[in-house]
Amino acid sequence: MLRTAAAILRKDLLVELRAKESVPAMALFSITTFVVFHFGLRRVGVSGDLASGVLWVTLLFAAMLGVNRLFLPERDQGGFDAFLLAPVDRTAMLVAKAAGLFAYLCLVEVVAVPAYALFLLQPPLGQALPELIGILALANAGLAIVGTFVSALAVQTRIRDLIVPLIALPLLVPALIGAARSTAPLFASGGAEAMDGTWLVVLALYDLTFGLLAYAVFDFLLED
Amino acid sequence: MTYGKGLRGLSLATVAILTAAFALVFFYAPNDADQGFVQKIFYVHVPMGIVALCGFVAGGIFAIQYLRTGDRRHDLRSYVAIHLSLVLAVGVLVTGSIWARASWGHWWVWDEPVLVSFLVVFLLYACYQPLRFSIEDPEKQARYASVFAIVAGAFVPMNFVAVRLAEQFTHPRVLGTTGGSLPGSMRLTFLVALVGMVLLFVTLWKYEMAAKNASFQLRALRRRLTGEDEDLVPAGRSAAPRLTQSAAAAD
Amino acid sequence: MAATPAIELRGVGRRYGERVALRDVTLALGAGATLVVLGPNGAGKSTLLRILATLLRPHAGTCRVLDAELPREGHAVRGRVGLLGHDPLLYRDLSGRENLRYQARLFGVGRDRVEAALDAVGMARRADEPVRLLSRGMVQRLAVARATLHEPEVLLLDEPRANLDPGAAALLEPLVGRGSGRTRVVTSHDPAGGLAEADLALGLRGGRPAFCAPPAELDPDAVAALYR
Numbered sequence: 001m002l003r004t005a006a007a008i009l010r011k012d013l014l015v016e017l018r019a020k021e022s023v024p025a026m027a028l029f030s031i032t033t034f035v036v037f038h039f040g041l042r043r044v045g046v047s048g049d050l051a052s053g054v055l056w057v058t059l060l061f062a063a064m065l066g067v068n069r070l071f072l073p074e075r076d077q078g079g080f081d082a083f084l085l086a087p088v089d090r091t092a093m094l095v096a097k098a099a100g101l102f103a104y105l106c107l108v109e110v111v112a113v114p115a116y117a118l119f120l121l122q123p124p125l126g127q128a129l130p131e132l133i134g135i136l137a138l139a140n141a142g143l144a145i146v147g148t149f150v151s152a153l154a155v156q157t158r159i160r161d162l163i164v165p166l167i168a169l170p171l172l173v174p175a176l177i178g179a180a181r182s183t184a185p186l187f188a189s190g191g192a193e194a195m196d197g198t199w200l201v202v203l204a205l206y207d208l209t210f211g212l213l214a215y216a217v218f219d220f221l222l223e224d
Numbered sequence: 225m226t227y228g229k230g231l232r233g234l235s236l237a238t239v240a241i242l243t244a245a246f247a248l249v250f251f252y253a254p255n256d257a258d259q260g261f262v263q264k265i266f267y268v269h270v271p272m273g274i275v276a277l278c279g280f281v282a283g284g285i286f287a288i289q290y291l292r293t294g295d296r297r298h299d300l301r302s303y304v305a306i307h308l309s310l311v312l313a314v315g316v317l318v319t320g321s322i323w324a325r326a327s328w329g330h331w332w333v334w335d336e337p338v339l340v341s342f343l344v345v346f347l348l349y350a351c352y353q354p355l356r357f358s359i360e361d362p363e364k365q366a367r368y369a370s371v372f373a374i375v376a377g378a379f380v381p382m383n384f385v386a387v388r389l390a391e392q393f394t395h396p397r398v399l400g401t402t403g404g405s406l407p408g409s410m411r412l413t414f415l416v417a418l419v420g421m422v423l424l425f426v427t428l429w430k431y432e433m434a435a436k437n438a439s440f441q442l443r444a445l446r447r448r449l450t451g452e453d454e455d456l457v458p459a460g461r462s463a464a465p466r467l468t469q470s471a472a473a474a475d
Numbered sequence: 476m477a478a479t480p481a482i483e484l485r486g487v488g489r490r491y492g493e494r495v496a497l498r499d500v501t502l503a504l505g506a507g508a509t510l511v512v513l514g515p516n517g518a519g520k521s522t523l524l525r526i527l528a529t530l531l532r533p534h535a536g537t538c539r540v541l542d543a544e545l546p547r548e549g550h551a552v553r554g555r556v557g558l559l560g561h562d563p564l565l566y567r568d569l570s571g572r573e574n575l576r577y578q579a580r581l582f583g584v585g586r587d588r589v590e591a592a593l594d595a596v597g598m599a600r601r602a603d604e605p606v607r608l609l610s611r612g613m614v615q616r617l618a619v620a621r622a623t624l625h626e627p628e629v630l631l632l633d634e635p636r637a638n639l640d641p642g643a644a645a646l647l648e649p650l651v652g653r654g655s656g657r658t659r660v661v662t663s664h665d666p667a668g669g670l671a672e673a674d675l676a677l678g679l680r681g682g683r684p685a686f687c688a689p690p691a692e693l694d695p696d697a698v699a700a701l702y703r
Contacts, residue, residue, distance in 0.1 A: 007580035011566070011573075018568040018605070073566055082564040082621075084530055086581035087554035149375065153368060157358040163351060167372070170348035171379055174386035181390065202386060213378055217371045220291055223532075362492045447493075466492070 001089040008083070008096035013103070015073050022069050023104050026062045030112035033058045034119045045122030047189035049180075055116055055187075056180045059109065060143070060172060064165045066104050067147035070097055071155045084222065094148060094218040102144040109136055121187065128186035131195050135182050138203040142175040142210065149214045152221045171210075178203040231430055238423040245420040248413040262326035267413055269319040271421035272312050273338065277380060279309030279425060280349065284377020287370035299366040299465045302373050304432045306352055308425060313346045337388040344383055348376055357463035366465055436464065479542050481506040481629060481658040482527065486536030489522055496522045497682045500536070504660070504675055506628075509653060511669040512662045514679035515702050520662040521560070523679070524631045527660060528558040541628060554582060557627035559635055559651065563618035567607035571598055571617045574606065575624060582625040592620040597646055611638040616647065623650050630659045666698050 016022055037054050038044075046054055074080050083093060113132070117125040125132070150168040154160040182199035249267045286302035289295070320339040325331050334340060355372060359365040480503040489497040497519040504510045512520045525531040527540055529549040537544065543551045565574045575589045593599045596616040606614060615638040622630070635651050636644050648654050653672050663669035670676055670690040678685040678701045686697045 004581060007577060011569070011577045014573065015566055015568050073568075077566045077568070079562050079564050081530060081558070081560070081562065082578065083581065085528060085553060085556070085558055086578075087550060087583075088581055153355075153372060156364060156368065157355060158360075159354070159358045163355060163358065166351045167348065167355070170344050170383075171375075173344050174383055177386050177390045198389070202389065206382065206386075209378070209382060213375055217291075217374055220367055220371050360492075 001092045002095070004086075004088040004092035005095040005099070008092060009099050012073065012096065012100045016100075016104075022066050023107050026065050026104065026108045027111040029065055030058050030062045030108060031115045031119075033061065034112075034116055038120060043120075046120050047122040047187050049184045051121055051123075051187035052180045052184040054120065055113075056139075056176055056183065058116075059105075059112065059139075060169070060176060061165075062108055062112070063101075063105060063143045063147060064168060066101055066108075067151045067168060068161045068164050070101060070148060070151040075155055080222065090219050090222050091215060093222065094152070094214060097151070098144040098148040098214075101147050102140050105140040105143060106136075109140070123187055123189055132183065132186055135179060135186075135195075135200070135203070138200060138207060139175060139179040141207045142203060143172065145207065145210045145214050146171050146175070149210070149218070152218065156221075174206050175203060178206060231427070231434065234423070234427050234430065238420065238427045241416065241420040241423055245413070245417040248416055252409060252413060262323065265319050265323050265326075267417040269316060269323060270414070271418040272319065273316045273342065274418065275421045275425045276309045276312035276316060276342075277345075279305050279312065280345065280380050281377050283309065283373045287373035287377070290366065290370045291374075296366060296465060299370060300433065300436060302370060303356075303465050304429055304436070306349060306373060308428055308432070310346070310349050310352070312425070313342055313349065316342050317346060335391050337384070337391045340391065341384045341387040344387065345380055348379065352376070353463045356465075362466050369465075440466065478506060480504055480539075481508070481541060482510070482660070483539040484536065485538075487523075487526065487533045487538050488535035489519075489526060489531060490534050495682045497526070497533075497679075498535075500677070500679075500684055500687075502675065502677060502684075502687050504658060506658050507656055508674040509659045509661060509672055510675045510677060511673035512660065512677045512679060513666055513669060513698065513701060514685075517681075518679040519682040520679055521633060522682075524558065524560070524633055524660060524662060527629075528556055528631050529553055530558075554625060555627050556629045556631065557622040557625065558631045558633075559618055559622040560633045561637075563606075563614050564621060565606045565614065565617055568605055570603045570605055571609070571620075572602040574617065575602075575620060578621050578624050584625050588624060588626075592624050595650060596620045597643070612640060612643055615639055616643060619647050619651055623655075628657060630655070630657050632659060632661045634662055634664060666701075670698070 146168060150164055150171065153167065154164045157163060178199045182195055185193040185195055249264050283302045283306035286298045286305060290298035290302060321331050324333045352369065352372060356365050356369050359368055482504040485501050487497065487500045500523065512523060514520055522531065526533050526538060529545055529552055532546045540552050541555055545552065572589065572593065575592060576586065579586060579589050593602050596619055598613060598616050598620065601609065601613065606617065630651055632651055661669065673690055676690050676693060677687045678697065680701055685701055686693060
C-alpha cells in the first residue's frame with residue numbers, strides 16, 4: 001500500500017511542479033492576508049495571543065485553498081477511474097493526498113512564517129523557532145488529514161468549493177485551539193516564554209483520532 | 225417494524241410527562257438565589273442539550289449500520305435523528321443566549337464551554353442537509369451523508385473536550401450543573417424535564433419516520449399500479465433519503 | 476467439458492435512484508470471444524461496461540468475470556481487466572511516458588513494458604510531450620496503451636475506433652482488435668462493423684436487452700428496430 005501511495009504522491013508532486021498552481025497561490029494568499037490584517041487591525045506589530053491567532057487563522061484559510069484543489073487532477077484529468085481500476089489498496093489515495101497536502105503546507109509556511117515575522121510580528125522569531133516548527137508540524141498533520149477527508153467528501157458534490165470550508169472549519173476548531181494556544185507564549189511581547197505542552201498533546205491526540213477515523217471511512221468515499 | 229405502532233400511547237405519555245415537568249418547574253422547583261426566576265430556563269436548556277448530543281451520536285451509529293448493511297432504512301433513521309437534533313441544537317443556542325442575557329447582560333458569552341461547543345457543532349451539522357442535497361445520485365448521497373454523520377458524531381465529544389480546555393473560567397459554571405450537586409427538589413424537576421425531552425425526541429422521530437415511510441409506500445404502490453415502465457413525475461432532487469420500493473414494502 | 480465462460484451475467488440490473496439503468500441482462504461469453512453491445516444513447520451500454528470493470532456495483536443479479544464474483548471478489552479481477560472508455564484517463568500536464576509509468580506502478584508492471592507499449596501504439600517519438608499538446612488521435616493511442624499496459628485478459632472497449640484514422644486503427648488492431656486473442660466487450664455505434672467482428676451481439680434499449688445472440692442468428696430487422 002505504501003508503494004502505491006508513493007507512486008500517487010510522486011505523480012501529484014510532478015503535476016504540481018508542472019502546473020505550479022496550488023503552492024504559489026497559497027503562499028501569496030498568506031502574504032496578502034498579512035498585509036490585509038495590517039490595514040484591518042491598524043497595528044504596526046502584534047504579539048502574544050493576537051499574533052498567534054492572526055498567524056493561525058491565515059494559515060487555516062490558506063490551507064482551504066489547497067484543500068479545494070487537492071483532488072483536482074483526479075476530477076478533471078486522470079479521473080478516479082484510473083485509480084479505481086488498479087489492483088491496489090484504496091487507502092493509498094488517502095495517504096498520498098494527505099502527505100501531499102502536508103508537503104504543500106510546509107512549503108507555504110517556509111515562505112509565510114518569515115513574511116509574518118517581517119510584516120506583522122513584533123517580538124523576534126529566533127529563539128522560539130524550534131518549538132514553532134514542532135507546532136507547525138503537528139498542526140499541518142491535522143490540517144492535512146482533515147483537509148484530505150473533506151476534499152474527498154466534497155469532490156463528488158455539485159457545490160464542492162463552497163462546502164469545503166463550511167465542513168472543514170468546524171472540524172478544525174480543536175486543531176486551531178491547540179495550535180493557537182501553544183504558539184501564543186512563543187510570541188509574547190517580552191520575548192518567547194515557555195510553551196505549554198498540554199496543547200501539543202491535544203494536537204497529537206486530534207491528529208491520531210482523525211487519522212484513524214479518516215482511514216476507517218475513506219474506502220466508502222471512493223467506491224461507487 | 226412499523227413506526228406508527230404505539231405512537232398514540234407514546235404521544236400521550238410525552239404530553240403527560242412534559243406537563244408534569246412544566247408544573248414542577250413553575251410550582252415545585254425553588255427560585256435560584258443568584259439568578260431568580262430566569263434560572264429555570266436551565267430545565268429546558270440542559271435536557272435539550274443532552275438529547276441533542278445523544279441524537280447526533282445516534283445519527284452516527286445509524287450511519288455505521290447503513291454502511292455495514294446497505295439497508296436504506298438505517299440511512300433514513302440517521303437523517304431524521306440528525307435533523308431533529310439540529311433543531312434542538314438551535315433551541316440550545318437560543319435558550320443559552322436568553323440565559324446569558326438574563327444572567328450576564330450579554331446575548332452571547334464565550335466563556336461557557338458547553339454553549340460555545342454547541343455553536344461549533346451546530347455550524348458543522350448545518351452542512352449535513354446542503355451536502356445531501358448537492359449529491360443527486362440517491363445511493364451516493366446516502367453513503368456520503370453516512371460518512372459525514374460518522375465523522376461528525378465522533379467529532380462532537382472531541383470538540384467538547386477541546387473547547388472546555390480552552391476557555392478560562394472566571395466564574396463557576398452555572399449553565400451545566402451536574403445532577404450530583406443539585407438539591408433534591410431541583411434534581412427531581414431536572415430528571416422529569418430530561419425524561420420529557422427524551423420522550424419528545426423519540427415521539428417526533430417516530431412521527432417523522434412514519435410519515436416518510438408512508439409517502440414511500442404510496443409512491444411504490446403508484447409505481448406498481450401504473451406499471452414499472454411509466455415514468456412517474458420524477459421525485460426531484462431531495463436532501464431526504466428515499467427508500468426504494470422493496471425497502472419500503474418490507475415494512 | 477465446456478470451459479468456464481470468461482464473463483457470465485445473470486439477471487444483472489442497476490438502478491439510478493428510481494430510474495432503471497440496466498435490467499435483466501443475461502449472457503455468457505467464452506474466453507477469447509467478442510461481445511458487441513449495440514443500442515441508442517442512454518441504453519445502458521456504458522453502465523454495463525463499468526459494471527464489468529468493477530467500477531459499478533450491480534444492484535440485482537449475479538455477475539462473474541474470470542471466475543470471480545463481482546462485486547465481492549472485485550479485487551481479484553482488477554489487474555486482469557482493461558477498460559478503454561470515453562475518457563482517456565491521462566493526466567494532461569504529464570507526458571505520455573510519465574502517464575504510462577504511473578500506470579505501470581499502479582499495476583505492478585515493469586518499465587520495459589512501458590517502452591514496448593509506446594512502440595506498439597507508435598507514440599515512442601512523442602512520448603515526452605505533455606498530453607495536452609497532443610492531437611485527439613494521439614491521445615486515443617496513448618489511451619489504448621494505458622488500457623493494455625498490464626496485458627489484461629478481458630478488454631472492455633467503449634467505441635474504441637473513435638478519433639482514430641484508418642492507419643491508426645490498423646496499428647492498434649493487434650492490441651485491441653480480434654487479433655489480440657483476448658476476451659472483448661465492445662460497444663459500438665456502427666452496427667454493421669460491430670456485428671462483423673462479433674461472436675455474440677447484445678442489443679440494449681432503455682436498459683433492457685432487446686436481443687442477445689450470435690450475429691448469424693439475428694433477425695436483421697431487430698438491429699434496425701433498436702435505433703428507431
